[in-house]
Amino acid sequence: MTEHREKDSTKLIIEKEPDVEKPVFIEGLTGIGHIGRTAVSYLIDHKNATKFGELISDHFPHWAIVNEDKELDILKNELYYLKRDGKKDLVLLVGDAQSLDPQGHYEIASVLIEYLNEIGVDEMITIGGYGTGEPVEDKPKVFGVTTSDKDKKPYKDIEIDFEHSIGQIIGATGLILGIGERFDMNGIALLGETSGILVSDPKATESVLEKVDELLDLDVDFENLEEKINESEEIIKKIKQIHDQVKGQQKTDDEPQSKDLGYIG
Amino acid sequence: MTEHREKDSTKLIIEKEPDVEKPVFIEGLTGIGHIGRTAVSYLIDHKNATKFGELISDHFPHWAIVNEDKELDILKNELYYLKRDGKKDLVLLVGDAQSLDPQGHYEIASVLIEYLNEIGVDEMITIGGYGTGEPVEDKPKVFGVTTSDKDKKPYKDIEIDFEHSIGQIIGATGLILGIGERFDMNGIALLGETSGILVSDPKATESVLEKVDELLDLDVDFENLEEKINESEEIIKKIKQIHDQVKGQQKTDDEPQSKDLGYIG
Amino acid sequence: MTEHREKDSTKLIIEKEPDVEKPVFIEGLTGIGHIGRTAVSYLIDHKNATKFGELISDHFPHWAIVNEDKELDILKNELYYLKRDGKKDLVLLVGDAQSLDPQGHYEIASVLIEYLNEIGVDEMITIGGYGTGEPVEDKPKVFGVTTSDKDKKPYKDIEIDFEHSIGQIIGATGLILGIGERFDMNGIALLGETSGILVSDPKATESVLEKVDELLDLDVDFENLEEKINESEEIIKKIKQIHDQVKGQQKTDDEPQSKDLGYIG
């Protein structure tokens, strides 16, 4: 079964129907410290989740990515599910791209939310980072922002921190939760405390994963996290590398000088 | 009743039919001195107007806002109505967001105007500020710009000032009035004289409110205006805060560097 | 009769059917030296052409214009026709706005061309300027660029200059002619030689008008041209004024900081 759900310039390709019942949805895309992407990617590998779909969009950056085998693919987000006995099933979104333009962020979040609504998701966890601009000396905190009227006690019980002054959440981490609430899905954004200086932040990623572990009773083994984080760093460095490369080229050869090259999903 | 009116990427969600007859429409969104937003917000609270709808758009900034309870919502404009005995009913639009891109301004204004036309609006007041670039020493003036062939005498009688050199009105305050006229709605843009240096301008807001009060016989009590303005400043500061935050992050972590982050609705 | 022809976000509103047969189309919008706009505007007034339609677009700048009576209107292009006995009828496009974004330029030109094709236009003259970057001491030349395989002799006979190195024609002046050719309309772009320093260029405008006069046997009286040009300058100054005004505001009050404010149609 391959099912396409389209809205304007964004396609959701469902390769097989996910075997889940009222699953919890977890989002982890690239962003500050790449905390969401790394955490969800680790969960998928560690728990051996099953891939069932992809999201591709004309709003993603206009280049194809080359892997270590010198083979290329277009940018995409991937959907996985994890069937669990006696525990809440999971649906996970992971990926190296977010929209380059503001409108695309809304379009992509809307395409996704409509699908999640159809498959019965009513609870969401979106993962990102909060850059303090200063080195984080102690164990990084995990800040929480919930949908409206959500009981914060269970979150406070596991030391998710609500004593922050976060005013906005940019991109998918904020919009998926905000639009989701309008479809009666509720939940929390978990934002790992990070300096904002590091390409990826292993300690903040671990802090967030611990909270996800406790919230969903995942029994996460943190042993291979370091290895995973190193892997992530390689990919993230490659994504960053395009900046200088593209900028260098532009001065000399009229390669596309997009307004948007500043953003690597 | 929930009714959706869509045009491309902008949705108007009507939660309940407004109980109004040939109402006057009043617009107050964020902008210079946040005069429109603060004035209309005060009227809504003070007169206990009834919320009946929301406007959301993919053209709004691509982030969700976090309130003091650490709960988030996407950006929106809100529609209220006020039923009045023996006086003109009112429909009010208030909100913290305008379109990030030029096309969105037209789209949002068009979606709105088509709806206002359906519910019988034939008179409009849009509220904004006019930045002089210099400190305003005396009581701030209120400048007027009307639709074509509108009799200016009633406005001049209450000292709305037409001795100005305003050449354009940017965004919703101008486009709603200009597009509205093409649907046979007419009216006036009231622009409070402001230095343009202040985050919000209480004195200019009060000047404009006095004119709206006189025009519509609203019997406004200005007692709590100061308090309302302080509240507004808190929200506006939070909106502004994202600038530095986002800019700070971009230097270090490749968060979205939108061309449009310079504009906070 | 009001007929709407729409394509995406551009509307052509035909107020009454133009009384023309195989008319020549003449375009004059704002641009370098505002030569096209001023020349066509003069022809319309001088020959008392009849207005029959308007073009409005979401791609135009997102502000409304205030006239000297302190009344506002949205930006638009206007269509006029001139019925002539024993001579070719004319259809003229004049206006203060062009698209803010590249895509809009194509969309607007396409909407227009499809309509011009329907009403039998097979010959076009588009008018613009060519900025040399240096003062123009002598009578300004008029440079020509034609559609493919167009006989240049009639143009050369009246001293339209083809000894130039113009490589591209930006915006409506180029795209209307280029897209028009694909609908079997052919013609010429007339580009007045201008320094590019002047807000408007009366001498270059006169040079171009003389060529249009000769091409179409218009019997133009140049007596009131100076007055018309002064009028144009007032409007053009107002259009320019928004630059500084908007820029001034942006530093202090978070008014929309569009990427596109740099372009005034």
Place this chain on the structure above:
Amino acid sequence: MTEHREKDSTKLIIEKEPDVEKPVFIEGLTGIGHIGRTAVSYLIDHKNATKFGELISDHFPHWAIVNEDKELDILKNELYYLKRDGKKDLVLLVGDAQSLDPQGHYEIASVLIEYLNEIGVDEMITIGGYGTGEPVEDKPKVFGVTTSDKDKKPYKDIEIDFEHSIGQIIGATGLILGIGERFDMNGIALLGETSGILVSDPKATESVLEKVDELLDLDVDFENLEEKINESEEIIKKIKQIHDQVKGQQKTDDEPQSKDLGYIG
């Protein structure tokens, strides 16, 4: 036969059905060192390929190009085919324009791929350059990036180099191959090693052409390549010239100041 295939704002105009069977597709558009455009243009001329279609798009730059006869045309990509006895037929795309905006890159690639899929293409070669930022002293290398699981041996046998650290391929060269793979077309991107300083790079172009010659058994005569490259330089210089011209104008006369003028397809 003229067949139009449209998707949003991009049109593929098929002038006559190409006489090909399971052809190999070769792409060569402007870009770094203009290697793709020059190489494919040379093949078309040299092998006398037959033009059968054009692609035009609202996402192309918003200006028309003037040729040496002072005649203008809008920007376009052109499709050619080459019927070969006993060898694979070819379909070639060449052109001076790519999309100005990220979304357009996806749209144009999608329109193209859907058509190529219909006419039976299952093998693709896209051609571009890779800027090293340093002078290339020796014979320029040709770097390869393939679609997934493509056997690299035939490519390595003719010394296409896979020992590189290319992380992304921007624009058509990457997206056509990446999107093509999703339609079961596979192939290779050939990227000529170039400093990135040269307007066009004859040596890198020759290196790439040699590989294409070997891959497709084209029997290329390199004798006239130098002449072709000189021709290309003329066109490319004209394309570049608009930069300064437009920038110069903008300071003085409010010509369109697009965010995107930095990119010349």
